[in-house]
Each structure stands twice: as C-alpha cells, then as structure tokens.
Amino acid sequence: MTREQSGTTPHQGSIEGTAPPTGMAEHRVAVQRLSREYRALPADAPVRLAKPTSNLFRFREPSSAPALDVSAFSGVISIDPVERLADVGGMTTYEELVARTLPHGLMPMVVPQLRTITLGGAVTGLGIESSSFRNGLPHESVQEMEVLTGSGEVVTATRDNVHSDLFHGFPNSYGTLGYGLRLRIELEPVSPYVHLRHLRFSDAGEAMAALEVICDEASHDGERVDFVDGVSFAPDELYLTLARFTDRAPWTSDYTGTDIYYRSIPRYAGEGPGDYLTIHDYLWRWDTDWFWCSRAFGTQNPLVRPLWPRSLKRSDVYRRLVAWDRRTDFSRLLNHYRGRTPQEPLIQDVEVGVERGAEFLDFFHSEIGMTPLWMCPLRLREPRRPGMASDEHVWPLYPLENDRLYVNFGFWGLVDMKPGQRRAHHNRRVEEEVSRLGGHKSLYSDAFYSEDEFWELYNGTAYRGLKEAYDPDGRLLDLYAKCVRNR
Numbered sequence: 001m002t003r004e005q006s007g008t009t010p011h012q013g014s015i016e017g018t019a020p021p022t023g024m025a026e027h028r029v030a031v032q033r034l035s036r037e038y039r040a041l042p043a044d045a046p047v048r049l050a051k052p053t054s055n056l057f058r059f060r061e062p063s064s065a066p067a068l069d070v071s072a073f074s075g076v077i078s079i080d081p082v083e084r085l086a087d088v089g090g091m092t093t094y095e096e097l098v099a100r101t102l103p104h105g106l107m108p109m110v111v112p113q114l115r116t117i118t119l120g121g122a123v124t125g126l127g128i129e130s131s132s133f134r135n136g137l138p139h140e141s142v143q144e145m146e147v148l149t150g151s152g153e154v155v156t157a158t159r160d161n162v163h164s165d166l167f168h169g170f171p172n173s174y175g176t177l178g179y180g181l182r183l184r185i186e187l188e189p190v191s192p193y194v195h196l197r198h199l200r201f202s203d204a205g206e207a208m209a210a211l212e213v214i215c216d217e218a219s220h221d222g223e224r225v226d227f228v229d230g231v232s233f234a235p236d237e238l239y240l241t242l243a244r245f246t247d248r249a250p251w252t253s254d255y256t257g258t259d260i261y262y263r264s265i266p267r268y269a270g271e272g273p274g275d276y277l278t279i280h281d282y283l284w285r286w287d288t289d290w291f292w293c294s295r296a297f298g299t300q301n302p303l304v305r306p307l308w309p310r311s312l313k314r315s316d317v318y319r320r321l322v323a324w325d326r327r328t329d330f331s332r333l334l335n336h337y338r339g340r341t342p343q344e345p346l347i348q349d350v351e352v353g354v355e356r357g358a359e360f361l362d363f364f365h366s367e368i369g370m371t372p373l374w375m376c377p378l379r380l381r382e383p384r385r386p387g388m389a390s391d392e393h394v395w396p397l398y399p400l401e402n403d404r405l406y407v408n409f410g411f412w413g414l415v416d417m418k419p420g421q422r423r424a425h426h427n428r429r430v431e432e433e434v435s436r437l438g439g440h441k442s443l444y445s446d447a448f449y450s451e452d453e454f455w456e457l458y459n460g461t462a463y464r465g466l467k468e469a470y471d472p473d474g475r476l477l478d479l480y481a482k483c484v485r486n487r
Helices: 024-040 094-104 119-125 164-169 204-217 261-268 279-283 293-297 315-328 330-338 354-368 425-436 451-457 460-470 479-483
Strands: 048-050 067-069 076-080 085-089 106-108 142-149 154-158 178-189 193-201 227-234 237-246 275-278 343-353 373-378 406-416
Touching: 024 067, 024 076, 024 142, 024 178, 076 094, 085 094, 085 119, 094 106, 094 119, 094 279, 119 178, 142 164, 154 164, 164 460, 193 204, 193 261, 193 279, 204 227, 204 237, 204 354, 204 373, 227 261, 227 354, 237 261, 275 279, 293 315, 293 406, 343 354, 343 425, 354 373, 354 406, 354 425, 451 460, 451 479
Parallel strands: 048 067
Antiparallel strands: 076 085, 085 178, 106 178, 142 154, 142 178, 193 237, 193 275, 227 237, 227 373, 343 406, 373 406
16 A cells, blocks of 8 residues: 655645636626527537537437537636635536635535536536535535526526526536536535545445434544445445545555555455545545446556556546447457357446435345445435425425435446346346335436336426426427437
C-alpha cells in the first residue's frame, strides 16, 4: 500500500484545460446566441447538443443532424464563498466545478462519483454519492435554474416562482423538456482530509439494519459520519464505508497509481486506524478505476498498471473504449470465435427502500451473480410543500417518498447468457424485481419497460402536463422515446 506523508495543506487538485471563469455578462450573450440558433433550426429537425463527454449508456448511431454548440455553458460563472453559492453553466463537469470550489474550502452538496458528469446532467438525469443520505440528490441543492425549453423560450425556474412546475419536474426529464444553461447551487464547507472506516458484515439483513441506524443518527461508535456508501463482494461479504471530515491526517493513501481503492476496503476493515484521503482524492476515489470496471481493460493487472499513465486512469477514457467496442462489436465477435458463452451487458443503478434492500441483494446474488455491487444510501432532503396532496411527490418524475431511506444498488458489467433466455433477460429480471419491491431505476442506461408500465412508474400524467407547457410542439423527444426506444 502506498502512503504519502501528509503536509499541512493537502493537494486540492487541478485539471488541465479547465474553462476560464465566465462572467454573467458573457453568459447572457451566450444565452442570446443559443436561443437564436435553436429557433433557426428547422421545425422538423432533431435537436442535438454538441458535447465532448457523456455518461449515458444508451449508445446511439452517430447523427449527421446539426448540433447546438453549448461549449459556452461549461464554466463556473461565479462563487460566493460567504453565502456558499455558485452560479454554474449547465454543461460544466464536476471535475471543473470541484477544481474551482475546493480552493475556497467548499464542495457541492453532492458530487457524483465520475469526473465528467456535468452539473446539468446530474440534475436532469439524477446523480448520487455518499453524502446523499444527508444531502439528497444534486437537484435538491439547486436554488434556481435557467432552462432553454423545448419551445425555444429561456426561463428561470425556482421553487416558488411561476415556473416552479418546471423546477420540480426537471429532474429525471433527461433533456426532453429543455436544457439547463445556468444553475445556482448551494455549497458546503469541507475539511482538508477524510477519514474512512470500513465495517464488514456477513449477512445482508444485518448490513441494511446497520445502514438505517447509521444514516438516521449520522454517527457510529461515537464518531460523526459525513459520508456513507458500501460494497457487496459476495452474499456473505458486505462492507459499509463510513467517512468523516478531519483537519489532520497521519498519512494519505494514493489510489491513482499502482494501488486500487476498492481492493483496499477488505484490507482496512475491522479494527485499526482506517484509511485517510485528501478531500480531492476522496471525491474521485471511484473515478480512477471506474469503480472496478477498469479490470475489463487489463489496467488492474500488476504488469499492465504501471505502464498505464495516471492521466488515462479515468472513467471517461474507459467509457470511450466501451463506446468503441459497441460500435465495432469487437468483444462479442471475439467471444464468438473463441467459442465462449454470449454475454449480456448489465449496466444499471436502482433504488430500493432500505427495508427491502436485503431482498434485492438475495435476488441479485442468486439470479444475476455479478459482483461487486455498489451500495449508496439516500434520503430526499426537500420537504413536502404545504397543500400537497397525499399522492403527490416533491419531484414528480422520479417519485421517491419523503422521510424514507433508500439504497442505490449499482452494478456494471457482463453476465453470461444461457440457451433459450429471452433478449435482455437479466436486465428485464432486474426491472421486474425492482418494481416488485416498490423501487425505481435510473434511466441513463438501457430500459425495457412497456410504455404503460413506464408511464406508471415515472408519472406520465405529470410529465404530459410539463411537456404541453414547455415543449408544446414536440421539438424534443419524449422521455419514453429517448430512454426506452433509444431514439
């Protein structure tokens, strides 16, 4: 294990090519330009954004349609360290955002685990991380959002203005109501370091029960808990990782070189001092190896890892490799000519109530068999508004219940197919089980729901009202067409 002696100030992190600060005046000019370009598109032309990165796993064929240039919306406009607020372009990656906030001793309330997730993407497509048990989801720390709607109008939406319906309906709309151009978000203070403790469990029910107590109390064994996530390596080997801010560290670990973060979890579990990371390295602990998915590219092989540059140990590099493989069908053809069993990609995140988390794990280990699984608790931060009906939800397109602790289970890889299994057998079984357990799944990857089931799960009634208000001519795809039909 590589350990670096800590100094008085940890490396806060920087990136090459970070967009320069963008002032509000420049932002307004960019908004006017984009509005003109949008209105100039033919009414029957598909609307596409020219974006250099994506974290979606619904791969489409390349399109020759003109794409809107949104590069002007990829910078931090301003940071107010006193009020702990930031105005940020919607196409800004969290890597850029964190590089600007950490020097102020601040971070976004929730920092999704992959560097190139954009702020607008995390809000319209839902993000999550280990602070979500206390800070909810990224859209819950948004104070106002500026949206280019499907009608071509640019509106500013807040919780209580005339566009509050769009503010609350934007999360999980995946760009089918409009595009976030600017978001004002809350920030929270950080310490230079994070201290990690890993608790091992041999029973899923015990792990879920402990998770519920820890999240309710935000503490464990007398120590404050600021972050919680976990990993299931097997039915009888589960770990909860509890982390807290600290001003000092006896050492800091480095998982960007030869050592691998997820492999350190069993090693540091149980008694002992735990582990320490700088806040910068903690936020990106999963990105270096795309959780554990880098093993598919050989980068965890001890002979290969020292030769793979640190700058290329990044989730966006691995995703580009996956995209190339999908385009060329290379791995499927290779398995075919080697006589290997066909495999099904299973790349999903699902949310299940903590009280049913053990049931989901039992199902997954017995019927799917993929390991490891990521486990991340979340609870909505936003309270219900006065006057809301009992069957209404604060965030209607992803209708989670208030005051209920959920667990996000993330699993990403390939599963062997058996003769006679239906197309996308394992993906469909996951969808069926999550529905049976009263949960939901994120829509960044393949989905196979029937249209009726989809709209029942994702509040088709509320969505149709929003679509009529903000995209009455259907310039943008609807949510089912984009997330299930993959148009």
